[in-house]
Amino acid sequence: MGKKLLPNIEEKLKIMGKQIKMARLRRRLPIGLVAERAGISRASIYSVESGSPSVAMGIYASVLMALNGLDDDLLLIAKDDELGRKLQDLSLITPKRAPRQRK
Numbered sequence: 001m002g003k004k005l006l007p008n009i010e011e012k013l014k015i016m017g018k019q020i021k022m023a024r025l026r027r028r029l030p031i032g033l034v035a036e037r038a039g040i041s042r043a044s045i046y047s048v049e050s051g052s053p054s055v056a057m058g059i060y061a062s063v064l065m066a067l068n069g070l071d072d073d074l075l076l077i078a079k080d081d082e083l084g085r086k087l088q089d090l091s092l093i094t095p096k097r098a099p100r101q102r103k
Contacts, residue, residue: 005053017051020060023067024049037066 035042047055065071
């Protein structure tokens, strides 16, 4: 077994799995068809839909792609990194210096 994840991360994976399952059901796509489109087993689809942390990120991406283009949602991850931008902006601020004196 791999490294134990923090409970809040496990909960987010479960939520993501439920959202993926609901997207599949809304599209009325059977698990077998999604598995075939994604090039993975039905068992892997069940793992994705349960939010299993042992599933590789690439499998999640393949399933999202198989759901007719939801893989573009991956581009939203960390897109608006507000804290990172603030930290970057702080490092860009240069201290003001006294004006140069002319000779």
